[in-house]
Amino acid sequence: MAKAPNAGEANGEAAPAVEWLEERMATHFANVVNVQGTREQVDLFFGTNRTWNVEESKTLSVELSNRIILTPLAAKRLAGVLNGVLREHEARYGALDLE
Known part of the structure; x- marks a missing residue:
């Protein structure tokens, strides 16, 4: 898993340990994402x-399952x-082509 840098690491300080609590975590599949800000x-x-x-369809139906709100x-x-x-x-694994 990729590790996000902590603010303390950038300043040369020891970063606090992160404890990942997964007992209440839910998993959802998504093949569509949209962003607004x-x-x-x-x-x-x-x-x-x-x-x-x-x-054949004139309408694309997307069942929304989750909305995540972040600060910028x-x-x-x-x-x-x-x-x-x-x-x-x-x-x-090779380049991902978006086209």
């Missing part, structure tokens, strides 16, 4: 495409961590 927050919407035949600073940290994970993935 304001000055105060960034909203991530996750869902699952429920359209079986996109070519937390969103920027998430972007950095995701970029690092994707770089590692592509180095191992």
Whole structure:
């Protein structure tokens, strides 16, 4: 798992240990994500495409399952961590083509 830098590490200070508590964690699958933002927050919407035949359907049905609201600073940290994970993935398995 990629490790997000702590503020103390950047300043050469010892960072506090993080204890990951997973007893109440839920897992959801998503193959669709949408993002919107304001000055105060960034909203991530996750869902699952429920359209079986996109070519025949005039409407794409996405069942939304989760909304995550982040501060802009937390969103920027998430972007950095995701970029690092994707770089590692592509180095191992090849480039991901978005087209």
